[in-house]
Amino acid sequence: MAITLSSGFKMPVVGLGVWRVEGKEIKDLISNAVKIGYRHFDCAADYKNEAEVGDALKEVIQAGLVKREDLFITTKLWNSDHGHVVEACKDSLKKLRLDYLDLYLVHFPVATRHTGVGTTDSALADDGVLDIDTTISLETTWHAMEDLVSMGLVKSIGISNYDIFLTRDCLAYAKIKPAVNQIETHPYFQRDSLVKFCQKHGVSVTAHTPLGGAAANTEWFGTVSCLDDPVFKGLAEKYNKTVAQIVLRWGIQRNTVVIPKSSKIKRLEENFQVFDFELSQEDMDLIKKLDRNYRTNQPAKFWGIDLYA
Numbered sequence: 001m002a003i004t005l006s007s008g009f010k011m012p013v014v015g016l017g018v019w020r021v022e023g024k025e026i027k028d029l030i031s032n033a034v035k036i037g038y039r040h041f042d043c044a045a046d047y048k049n050e051a052e053v054g055d056a057l058k059e060v061i062q063a064g065l066v067k068r069e070d071l072f073i074t075t076k077l078w079n080s081d082h083g084h085v086v087e088a089c090k091d092s093l094k095k096l097r098l099d100y101l102d103l104y105l106v107h108f109p110v111a112t113r114h115t116g117v118g119t120t121d122s123a124l125a126d127d128g129v130l131d132i133d134t135t136i137s138l139e140t141t142w143h144a145m146e147d148l149v150s151m152g153l154v155k156s157i158g159i160s161n162y163d164i165f166l167t168r169d170c171l172a173y174a175k176i177k178p179a180v181n182q183i184e185t186h187p188y189f190q191r192d193s194l195v196k197f198c199q200k201h202g203v204s205v206t207a208h209t210p211l212g213g214a215a216a217n218t219e220w221f222g223t224v225s226c227l228d229d230p231v232f233k234g235l236a237e238k239y240n241k242t243v244a245q246i247v248l249r250w251g252i253q254r255n256t257v258v259i260p261k262s263s264k265i266k267r268l269e270e271n272f273q274v275f276d277f278e279l280s281q282e283d284m285d286l287i288k289k290l291d292r293n294y295r296t297n298q299p300a301k302f303w304g305i306d307l308y309a
């Protein structure tokens with residue numbers, strides 16, 4: 001199942017996110033994911049595993065498990081490369097062993113001090129705060145992203161972690177509209193206004209952290225997991241599905257694309273088996289009431305500045 005982006009290309013509604021997947025795990029994970037049916041992989045220069053993903057992709061293609069044109073590969077421009085968009089994209093392509101990307105995203109709406117193409121450092125200034133480069137506007141970055149499309153390096157371009165105002169601005173200055181805004185959204189952080197604003201203006205929404213980050217974000221950021229919510233446990237029983245499947249199905253039914261990460265083969269299967277049932281409108285309404293406006297991914301914790309304030 002796929003949605004059609006404003007660029008005309010199709011994007012599968014379930015993808016596998018590879019943040020916090022260790023390099024040595026990737027080969028097995030991607031080969032199993034492809035066998036299960038995954039065609040969409042969500043990567044980023046900052047995940048520091050593009051080279052391993054590239055090796056794994058090459059293997060599954062060479063083994064005849066899948067054709068390049070049937071895959072949908074996303075990667076992201078890191079903050080320190082806003083002034084070096086073309087070089088950064090080429091660096092990612094080289095590591096991923098690809099001729100083109102299906103989707104390239106501006107990872108965060110902030111340019112930081114350049115530390116060398118593809119190094120993805122988050123350099124801090126002397127005061128211990130992220131060294132933000134105030135000389136590069138997001139508009140400049142976006143026009144460089146547009147150049148990638150005309151160069152044939154990228155099929156679609158998009159943004160990530162942009163709020164309504166930044167998305168609105170991007171729509172105003174874009175010659176090529178962002179096809180996607182990839183944002184944190186899950187039942188405890190529904191962001192209905194942002195999701196609906198994007199969708200109304202032709203910007204498809206990918207839900208990152210679609211399971212609320214589960215145990216990983218509890219460990220990294222001390223957050224509460226929506227997978228432990230008793231309402232979801234009740235729904236899982238009712239539909240004879242797991243809590244994760246209910247949460248992902250909810251994401252799909254609100255027309256977002258979901259990219260859950262798992263390093264466990266059984267969970268890869270589980271997270272992909274979300275097309276054989278439908279949540280009733282009554283249950284969609286019930287889940288709507290669980291919203292806590294609760295962000296679980298807090299990269300700014302390491303940057304000495306609250307970028308979301």
Ligand SMILES: NC(=O)c1ccc[n+]([C@@H]2O[C@H](COP(=O)([O-])OP(=O)(O)OC[C@H]3O[C@@H](n4cnc5c(N)ncnc54)[C@H](OP(=O)(O)O)[C@@H]3O)[C@@H](O)[C@H]2O)c1
Nearest residue numbers: 017018019208209210211212213214216244260261262263
């Ligand atoms: N654009 C951005 O700034 C941004 C930010 C964050 C994430 N992302 C993207 O979104 C993807 C997903 O985000 P995320 O990994 O942070 O959060 P997530 O997918 O919501 O949650 C991942 C956590 O859920 C666990 N999990 C997976 N399937 C499960 C299941 N069926 N039952 C119970 N637990 C399950 C995983 O553990 P196991 O691995 O042990 O199964 C891991 O602890 C990332 O990989 C990345 O591609 C993008």
